[in-house]
Amino acid sequence: MSNLEARTEPILPQSSFADLDARTTGTVAVPGDEAYDAFVSPWNLAIPVRPAAVVAARSAQDVVEAVRFAADNGMHVAPQATGHGAIAELVTELLVVTKDLDECVVHPEGWARVGAGVKWIRVVEAAAPFGLAPLSGSITDVGIVGYTTGGGLGPMARTYGMASDKVRAIEVVTGDGVLRRATPTEHPELFFALRGGKGMLGIVTAIEFDLVHQPTFYGGSLWFDGDDAAAVIERWQQWSADLPELATTSFALFQLPDIPGVPPALAGRLTLSVRYVWTGEAEEGEKRFAAIRESAPVLLDDVALKPYTAIDSVHTDPLDPTPAYEAAAVLTDFPAEAAAALLALNGPGSASPQILVEVRQMGGAIAHGGEHESAFDSRGAAYSLLIVGIAGVPGVQSHASAIVKALEPWVGGHRLPNFTFAPEDYADAYGEFTSARLRRAIRTYDPRGVMAIGHVLFA
Incomplete structure (x- = not known):
């Protein structure tokens, strides 16, 4: 039981929040209010x-007032922008929704400033006319702040590193109710902790980050029948081992439903998608990818030279809110034995209940790190594992646990903060040194333990 779960009495009478309403220009809602459900609903409908x-x-001042109100009334606070990555145990007292902080400015010289409510798609589209691109996520419908403060493992990560490595400045209301601007030279310990530490120190109101010159990429997704998964994965293992940092790749086993929007060739069956982004010359990228195209008969080929605005075509993540059950791990290796263990539970004939089982290759610029050190401790991982099923489907949770258990000989290192789905698992995302720095930062910037996630981990 977490520190937050232990509280059983009401936090405050609903009428007490009238004071907070008077102190803010935004909307304050409690259960039973018409606006409440729309504000609190996350992307994952199962949370x-x-x-x-x-x-x-x-406004940022609204966030200041909310944090100070929480501190004065002994409450814990959690932020929510787009609703991705919600954890129910952290959102029991006061939720601060930042989706209306929607400033978005792209500077042609190569950087951007956005408010906490902005999604990647706005920056992608605004940067494209200048030949620039952000280190966006596997789907551009995700919010920038939550993604980046968790590190941000994107489809160009082996070339350019993590999204958090490109951050120039973060404006944040820390747990002591003060709006601060953190940079490598202003509040450097706060700057360290916010990049990888998620919302432990405060609520981000705006963020500034560098863009990269990437008007186009060669890539997309190549789909195979599930019966050919073993052969394709074997080829992928050999091929990806020799890839330079210009390439970022992953594969995913899919079981997509037969519904509108799913290509008929992929619907209602087990398929395998190999994802690929080549950031160099397209001709060289095509030559590099030939080995995968030749590995088995192809169901659907969407790998081509594309503008960066088509980056969502690589991972083909769902756009609409979904009731999902998710599990994840990081791997030190992914040899033939690991592939066999994975396919035994999620390959042909396995009757797997999972919609998606993904393995991403890491390394490259991810491992090198950025110019300024951060609280992102997963750089040593060789691969990441992500499992997604529909919440409530019989056996989906136990089956996901079985997959992680089967890959246990290769599980190791610090888990990705953005692929962490329970408060107690965040402890595995940080090493001893980083945890000590996070604790010191919390004592400095949130001495009363107002921020929910920091309170759970380090109280």
């Missing part, structure tokens, strides 16, 4: 987000 109250902030 029951039901705080005692929610503040829909319209």
Whole structure:
């Protein structure tokens, strides 16, 4: 049981939040109010987000007032922008919704500034006319702040590193209720902790980051029948081992439903998608990818020279809110034995209940790190594993656990903060040195333990 779960009495009478409403320009809602459900609903519909109250902030000052109100009333606070990555145990008291902080400015010289409510798609589209691109996620519908403060493992990560490596400045209301600007030289320990430490120190209101010159890429997804998964994965293992840092790749076993929007060739069957992004010359990228094209008969080939605005075609992540059950790990290696163990549980004839089982190759610029050190401790991982099923489907949770268990000989290192789905698992995302620095930063910037995730981990 976490520190947050232990509280059983009401936080405050609902009428007490009238004071907070008077102090903010945004909307304050409690259970029963018409606006409440719309504000608190996360992207993952299986996560029951039901705080005692929610503040829909319209300004950084609204966030300041919300954090100070929480501190004065002994409450814990959690932020939510787009609703991705919600953890129910962290959102029991006061939720601060930042989706209306929607500033978005792209500077042609190569950097951007955005508010906490902005999704990647706005920056992708605004940067494209200048031949620039952000280190966006596997789908551009995800919010920038939550993704980046968790590190940000994107489809160009082996070339350019993590999204957090490109951050120039973060404006944040820390747990002591002060709006601060953190840079490598202003509050450097806060700057360290916010890049990888998620929302432990405060609520981000704006973020500034560098863009890369990447008007186009060669890539997309190549789909095979599930019966050919063993042969394709074997080829992928051999081929990816020799890839330079200009390439980022992954594969995923899919079981897509037969519904509108799913190509008929992929619907209602087990398929394997190999994802590929080549950031160099397209001709060289095509030559490099030939070995995968030749590995088995192809169902659907969407690998081509594309503008960066088509980056979502690589991972083909779902756009609409979904009731999902998710599990994840990082791997030290992915040899033939690991592939066999994975296919035994999720390959042909396995009757797997999972919609997606993904293995991403890491290394490259991920391992090198950025110019400034950060609280992202997963750089030593060789691969990441992600499992997604539909919540409530019989056996989906136990089956996901069985997959992780089967790959246990190769599980090791610090888990990705953005692929962490329970408060207690965050402890595995940080090493001893980083944990000590996070604790010191919390004592400095959130001495009363107002921020929910920091309180759970380090109280």
